[in-house]
Amino acid sequence: MxxxxxxxxxxxxxxxxxxxxxxxxxxxxxxxxxxxxxxxxxxxxxxxxxxxxxxxxxxxxxxxxxxxxxxxxxxxxxxxxxxxxxxxxxxxxxxxxxxxxxxxxxxxxxxxxxxxxxxxxxxxxxxxxxxxxxxxxxxxxxxxxxxxxxxxxxxxxxxxxxxxxxxxxxxxxxxxxxxxxxxxxxxxxxxxxxxxxxxxxxVAPDEVDKLLRAGAGWLADHPERAMISRRYLAHRRALAGLALARLAEQRLVDEPAAADPDNVDEPAEAVSARPSLAVRRREAVLAALAEAGASRVLDLGCGGGALLAALVGDRRFTEIVGTDVSTQALALAARRLRLDRLPERQRDRIRLWQSALTYRDDRLRGYDAAVLMEVIEHVDPPRLPALEDTVFGHARPHTVVVTTPNVEHNVRYEGLPAGRFRHADHRFEWTRAEFAGWAARVGSTYGYTVVLRGVGDDDPEVGAPTQLAVFTRTEADR
Structure with missing residues (x-):
């Protein structure tokens, strides 16, 4: 051979x-x-x-x-x-x-x-x-x-x-x-x-370590990681489950750069020449929060804490709360932020709470701003109204920043088969018109004005890869 x-x-x-x-x-x-x-x-x-x-x-x-x-x-x-x-x-x-x-x-x-x-x-x-x-x-x-x-x-x-x-x-x-x-x-x-x-x-248990070692930097974000794990581990269900669990932990801890799913089709020199889409997305969210004058911020569905780390690094944010339904995700976020090593004054700025976005939580009320960064597409469509009520109806921050993929841009990714989403856990991905329609309806229902933006390189035919909406509570409704 x-x-x-x-x-x-x-x-x-x-x-x-x-x-x-x-x-x-x-x-x-x-x-x-x-x-x-x-x-x-x-x-x-x-x-x-x-x-x-x-x-x-x-x-x-x-x-x-x-x-x-x-x-x-x-x-x-x-x-x-x-x-x-x-x-x-x-x-x-x-x-x-x-x-x-x-x-x-x-x-x-x-x-x-x-x-x-x-x-x-x-x-x-x-x-x-x-x-x-x-x-x-x-x-x-x-x-x-x-x-x-x-x-x-x-x-x-x-x-x-x-x-x-x-x-x-x-x-x-x-x-x-x-x-x-x-x-x-x-x-x-x-x-x-x-x-x-x-x-x-x-196939022995040490094959899991070999798989993760060889797959470092790319396997955790591969759209076929489940099939890869099963086949590489000879369809031994327990070993494949262990591999996928450890890959999920990597996805929460490690922030993708050149292996970012939204950069999958870009040549290496282009990726290294500018920040990844993940970085540009965080920068766009931070800019929207700064424009809104927010100082007390909620990161809803914070995952492993990538945005939290950026918020902590900006002194204008005096109180930062990260929430997630997963206790494992919160533990990973705490490790990323090194909460156990921060000075007391810094540590007092940060809170990590377990909370489900489809249930009302009184602790989330009274904040300047809330962020849903790449979160809504992980929610089953029938449960979106519950999330809308929790965030826009009950918590009611002055500003809400939402980002989500632009499905129209997916045709620009050569490695993404037609009809497939960018992430295996996505329940949907919206066109620009669908996102605009959802944002307008939510804003009208809960008393918010909406401004839409793109994040990443804007394509004249299919738009930017990420969509961003800034919801601002109207004066009459404050």
């Missing part, structure tokens, strides 16, 4: 420094299922290709693998399936395992000779000419597309002589993009066995 990695970054032969494999030599490594070879079919200043060829010994697949590990059942687990199968030829979890052993330093992003280059996104092309892909080309695109790759997955026919027989379960996969080499290798390490969906060994 074969995998090639090509770059046109100049000098292209620096790829050898990143992979820690000299282009002028062939390298061979003994691995549990055979021998892995690394060589360079082409290597000059303009273009360099590294090839990983795994020569599988079929006899090594039939028995124990040391340390008590045995070959796991596969889709070929019939009587002779352990001896007659595609494992020596089609890319699978075997290739992923070999990749992790051969390119161990590169996977960690380490390069003694080119440390700056190891941290730099470079033009890359990955080719896996025969890849077993359960679900076909569409699944390959769903896996790699959100990570910034342009995906070309061509189904391989069962027999070119008889096209009426249809396609096989294999694809010829080519990925192109501008990424760090370490990121590219970690994507492959995780997603090759996911596409294969048949690991070659029994």
């Amino acid at each position: 074969l995998l090639t990695l090509t770059t046109t970054h100049r000098p292209a032969t620096d790829l050898g420094h990143l992979l820690v494999k000299h282009p002028d030599r062939a390298h061979s490594f003994d691995v549990p299922v055979g021998t892995a070879h690394v060589f360079y079919p082409e290597a000059d200043e303009e273009r360099c290709t590294a090839a990983l060829l795994l020569d599988v010994d079929p006899l090594r697949l039939t028995g124990p693998r040391g340390k008590g590990r045995q070959a796991a059942p596969t889709p070929d687990s019939f009587t002779l399936g352990r001896y007659v199968n595609d494992r020596p030829y089609a890319a699978s979890s075997l290739l992923s395992s070999a990749l992790s052993r051969v390119f161990r330093s590169a996977l960690r992003g380490e390069s003694r000779d080119r440390p700056e280059l190891a941290r730099t996104a470079v033009p890359l092309e990955v080719r896996v000419p025969v890849l077993r892909c359960r679900g076909g080309a569409d699944v390959a695109a769903r896996m790699f597309g959100p990570l910034g790759w342009t995906v070309a997955a061509t189904p391989i026919p069962l027999d070119e002589t008889y096209p009426e027989w249809g396609d096989s379960r294999y694809v010829d996969l080519t990925l192109t993009g501008t990424l760090r080499v370490a990121d590219a290798l970690n994507h492959l390490y995780v997603l090759l066995p996911v596409l294969d969906d048949a690991k070659h060994y029994w």
Whole structure:
């Protein structure tokens, strides 16, 4: 089985420094299922290709693998399936395992000779000419597309002589993009066995740590993280549930930057050249609060506390309250804010309360402003009227700032399949007209004027990626 990695970054032969494999030599490594070879079919200043060829010994697949590990059942687990199968030829979890052993330093992003280059996104092309892909080309695109790759997955026919027989379960996969080499290798390490969906060994609990380590910085926000976790962990429900729980904690603690879901289709150099949409969204909310002259602020549905941290950093906000229905989210917010280490004077500015936005809470009354930042789209539409009554009818702050995705902008995200939302937990995403209609109705019902704005780069055809509304209580209703 074969995998090639090509770059046109100049000098292209620096790829050898990143992979820690000299282009002028062939390298061979003994691995549990055979021998892995690394060589360079082409290597000059303009273009360099590294090839990983795994020569599988079929006899090594039939028995124990040391340390008590045995070959796991596969889709070929019939009587002779352990001896007659595609494992020596089609890319699978075997290739992923070999990749992790051969390119161990590169996977960690380490390069003694080119440390700056190891941290730099470079033009890359990955080719896996025969890849077993359960679900076909569409699944390959769903896996790699959100990570910034342009995906070309061509189904391989069962027999070119008889096209009426249809396609096989294999694809010829080519990925192109501008990424760090370490990121590219970690994507492959995780997603090759996911596409294969048949690991070659029994999956132990330590595989969860391996998944999260290789998926650091991208898996928590991947729209297919549930499928990735299930398949990578061989459909062991308990392990997949543990992985998803730990990924959910990462989503609350870590603020996305280049991996922000709303930046999924942007080249790395564009992302690094300006703040992410998540940062620009917070800045827009802070600006709206400053315009309103608010000093006592509620962050409703605060999650892991990203906005709270920004509020704490601005001295104009003298009292800050974060609420969330999840006690875990509040605990994470407390850790992010380092409440246990803050000076008493600072700590007295902050309150964290458990509260559900669909139930009235007298503690929320009397504040200057409330923020619902990327919250309403997580509420089932039949429960939105209860949220409106709680915030606009009962708490009744002078100003309410609401942000939500603009679904029209989703067509600009190449890695987002048509009809899919940006986040797996979104119950809906509104067009600009739908959001404007909702805002006008709420404002009229509860005595607020409304100003609508966009956040992020404004597209003349589909608008900005985020919608923002500032509700201000009318003078007569104060």
